[in-house]
Amino acid sequence: MDWTLFFVITTFALYIGIAIWARAGSTDDFYVAGHDVHPTVNGMATAADWMSAASFLSMAGLIAFLGYGGSVYLMGWTGGYVLLAVLLAPFLREFGKFTVPDFVGDRYYSDLARIIAVICALFVSFTYIAGQMKGVGVAFSGFLGVDFNVGIIIGMVIVFFYAVLGGMKGVTYTQVAQYCVLIFAYTVPAIFMSLIITGNPIPQLGFIGNAAGEDISMLSKLNGVVTDLGFQEYTQTDKSMFDVFAITGALMFGTAGLPHVIIRFFTVPSAKAARYSAGWALIFIAALYTTAPAVGAFARINFIDTVNEATYITDEENYETRAAEIEEAGGKPVPTWYKTWEKTGLLQYGDKNGDGIMQYRGPNAPDGVENEVNPNRDIFVLANPQIAQLPGWVIGLVVAGGLAAALSTAAGLLMVISSAVSHDICRRTLFKNMDDKTELRVARGAAAGAVVAAGLLGIFSSQLGFVAQVVAFAFGLASASLFPVIFLGIFWKRMNKEGAIVAMLFGLISTFAYIVYFKFGGGTPDQYFFGVSPEGIGFVFMWVSGALGIGISLATAPPPQDIQDLVEDIRVPGTRQPHGIADAGMAPAPAE
Amino acid sequence: MSEKQTTDAKGYWAATIRLTLTLLAIWFVVSYGAGILFRDFLDQFAIGGAPLGFWFAQQGSIYVFVGLIFYYCFAMARLERKYGVEG
Numbered sequence: 001m002d003w004t005l006f007f008v009i010t011t012f013a014l015y016i017g018i019a020i021w022a023r024a025g026s027t028d029d030f031y032v033a034g035h036d037v038h039p040t041v042n043g044m045a046t047a048a049d050w051m052s053a054a055s056f057l058s059m060a061g062l063i064a065f066l067g068y069g070g071s072v073y074l075m076g077w078t079g080g081y082v083l084l085a086v087l088l089a090p091f092l093r094e095f096g097k098f099t100v101p102d103f104v105g106d107r108y109y110s111d112l113a114r115i116i117a118v119i120c121a122l123f124v125s126f127t128y129i130a131g132q133m134k135g136v137g138v139a140f141s142g143f144l145g146v147d148f149n150v151g152i153i154i155g156m157v158i159v160f161f162y163a164v165l166g167g168m169k170g171v172t173y174t175q176v177a178q179y180c181v182l183i184f185a186y187t188v189p190a191i192f193m194s195l196i197i198t199g200n201p202i203p204q205l206g207f208i209g210n211a212a213g214e215d216i217s218m219l220s221k222l223n224g225v226v227t228d229l230g231f232q233e234y235t236q237t238d239k240s241m242f243d244v245f246a247i248t249g250a251l252m253f254g255t256a257g258l259p260h261v262i263i264r265f266f267t268v269p270s271a272k273a274a275r276y277s278a279g280w281a282l283i284f285i286a287a288l289y290t291t292a293p294a295v296g297a298f299a300r301i302n303f304i305d306t307v308n309e310a311t312y313i314t315d316e317e318n319y320e321t322r323a324a325e326i327e328e329a330g331g332k333p334v335p336t337w338y339k340t341w342e343k344t345g346l347l348q349y350g351d352k353n354g355d356g357i358m359q360y361r362g363p364n365a366p367d368g369v370e371n372e373v374n375p376n377r378d379i380f381v382l383a384n385p386q387i388a389q390l391p392g393w394v395i396g397l398v399v400a401g402g403l404a405a406a407l408s409t410a411a412g413l414l415m416v417i418s419s420a421v422s423h424d425i426c427r428r429t430l431f432k433n434m435d436d437k438t439e440l441r442v443a444r445g446a447a448a449g450a451v452v453a454a455g456l457l458g459i460f461s462s463q464l465g466f467v468a469q470v471v472a473f474a475f476g477l478a479s480a481s482l483f484p485v486i487f488l489g490i491f492w493k494r495m496n497k498e499g500a501i502v503a504m505l506f507g508l509i510s511t512f513a514y515i516v517y518f519k520f521g522g523g524t525p526d527q528y529f530f531g532v533s534p535e536g537i538g539f540v541f542m543w544v545s546g547a548l549g550i551g552i553s554l555a556t557a558p559p560p561q562d563i564q565d566l567v568e569d570i571r572v573p574g575t576r577q578p579h580g581i582a583d584a585g586m587a588p589a590p591a592e
Numbered sequence: 593m594s595e596k597q598t599t600d601a602k603g604y605w606a607a608t609i610r611l612t613l614t615l616l617a618i619w620f621v622v623s624y625g626a627g628i629l630f631r632d633f634l635d636q637f638a639i640g641g642a643p644l645g646f647w648f649a650q651q652g653s654i655y656v657f658v659g660l661i662f663y664y665c666f667a668m669a670r671l672e673r674k675y676g677v678e679g
Binding site: 078216241272275575 | 599601604605608612615616619623624627628629635639640641642643646647649650651653654655657658660661662664665668669672677678
């Protein structure tokens with residue numbers, strides 16, 4: 001508790017200090033940090049921007065219970081960076097403006113296309129940010145004894161400080177600090193756990209090594225343990241191969257199409273820097289993503305070890321005396337971490353056979369015993385240090401890391417929301433004569449409004465409990481609506497306004513309808529289109545959307561010469577010139 | 593900006609496309625290939641104590657992704673010199 005408070009206050013003071021140091025003086029500073037962030041620094045900021053409360057808090061726990069099935073997140077959320085690096089980032093940097101709707105609106109010479117892109121960007125960002133705010137609330141209420149809503153308000157004040165004052169510049173440098181905090185907080189407990197379970201301090205090696213002091217690999221041992229309890233083998237899944245394929249695809253292409261990731265590549269000086277920046281970002285992300293599967297496997301082992309067949313102690317009994325009695329009789333008392341987390345309602349024990357012992361079983365248990373323990377997967381990263389009985393400061397560190405992950409992602413999303421309002425809607429569509437000073441003021445106001453809206457959404461959605469389900473929206477929409485038009489806009493000169501508008505609308509509406517029908521409208525899995533679950537549907541509709549865009553473009557007039565020249569320019573670094581209608585109202589920023 | 597007499601933008605773009613396709617082929621093979629489509633086949637082999645297909649899905653593909661992007665940076669710099677494009 002004291003350690004937690006210490007780490008949270010220290011890191012928050014650091015973020016505020018950076019915010020004051022990195023104030024934004026112009027719209028260039030505010031939207032893209034002056035286009036002069038070093039690629040390695042931007043890589044680190046991108047990694048923090050990208051790794052959200054979901055990556056930090058939930059992913060390892062998901063993998064622990066899905067086993068091989070959890071691979072979709074690992075491959076999906078890293079493979080997207082290859083697509084970004086080779087298909088989008090360097091060309092969008094060469095294009096030289098501020099936002100994703102900037103590119104869509106200019107490349108497709110249409111304010112309607114710009115507005116549809118704004119709608120996609122806002123929808124994706126608000127979906128995502130509600131989850132971050134909820135994560136902040138959980139961390140505060142679970143560890144600092146602060147009310148959930150008060151926790152969200154504290155988080156809002158901090159983000160308000162550096163996003164509104166510093167814009168992209170403040171966000172960039174706080175994200176660098178947040179990356180350092182979160183990666184340290186993630187690896188320290190992982191190293192401890194790896195040492196305990198496999199005897200190897202490097203989790204990635206422990207993952208493929210033998211169980212400590214035994215002649216059997218850690219994974220084979222885990223496979224044996226879970227199948228004995230009636231679960232699927234850890235290294236297998238019951239999802240169909242095509243579904244795994246589609247979900248991985250939706251996450252990869254969705255990652256590449258997410259506006260808050262793309263805008264990070266506008267902050268570097270050149271196309272070359274954008275390429276390197278994607279590489280650095282993935283290295284920093286891989287540090288966590290290759291550790292996560294090890295943490296997942298270790299967590300599953302620890303959970304089964306400490307909970308299965310333990311004797312339950314009720315709240316009425318004195319824990320210490322009862323635990324001593326149980327141990328004396330040769331039994332295993334329910335661990336203290338379990339009792340702590342039970343209070344949150346995220347762990348449940350129902351004694352079905354009335355023997356007072358906690359049986360943890362899968363659906364096909366060979367001994368026919370019914371499962372009595374239901375853990376929520378989200379608690380594992382936070383509970384791991386307690387489960388492995390690590391020192392108190394490690395727990396405090398993990399809480400600070402979770403907050404860093406949530407706040408850094410929230411700030412990146414706020415930048416997308418505020419620039420969509422002040423830049424794409426106000427400056428580029430409604431008031432085309434707005435000057436730089438006014439735009440900066442509107443941008444600050446929009447960021448402030450977005451912070452408040454995000455906080456309210458976090459507070460409101462915690463009552464509805466729908467955040468986890470709508471995250472599928474963000475990736476599905478990004479992959480089906482934004483990715484195809486950006487990609488074709490660069491690689492196919494003939495793509496025109498009509499094609500782009502139809503492609504985006506189709507991707508937006510079809511994905512939205514499919515997810516709503518199956519998540520909220522009572523659709524059942526046997527009605528899945530080709531057996532693809534809502535999480536993966538964005539991948540299928542992405543191809544349809546791209547094909548529609550190509551078909552409609554071919555059936556209508558080719559884009560004006562100015563636009564075709566613009567596409568030629570962004571393909572070759574250092575040749576970007578302003579082109580009449582393509583750049584009407586705003587000149588591109590030169591490369592370094 | 594681009595007035596270098598030796599700039600060959602067409603050749604540069606064609607070479608970029610070839611490089612991109614090659615890298616994406618590798619990207620596909622290590623993730624969708626090794627990690628999903630041919631996983632069952634690869635799982636009969638092991639790397640350390642992990643089945644190979646499973647390892648590719650949870651570790652190996654990520655390492656290859658990192659390598660691919662840095663190779664791309666390096667290869668693009670070479671193309672830019674070759675075709676006289678200022679990077």
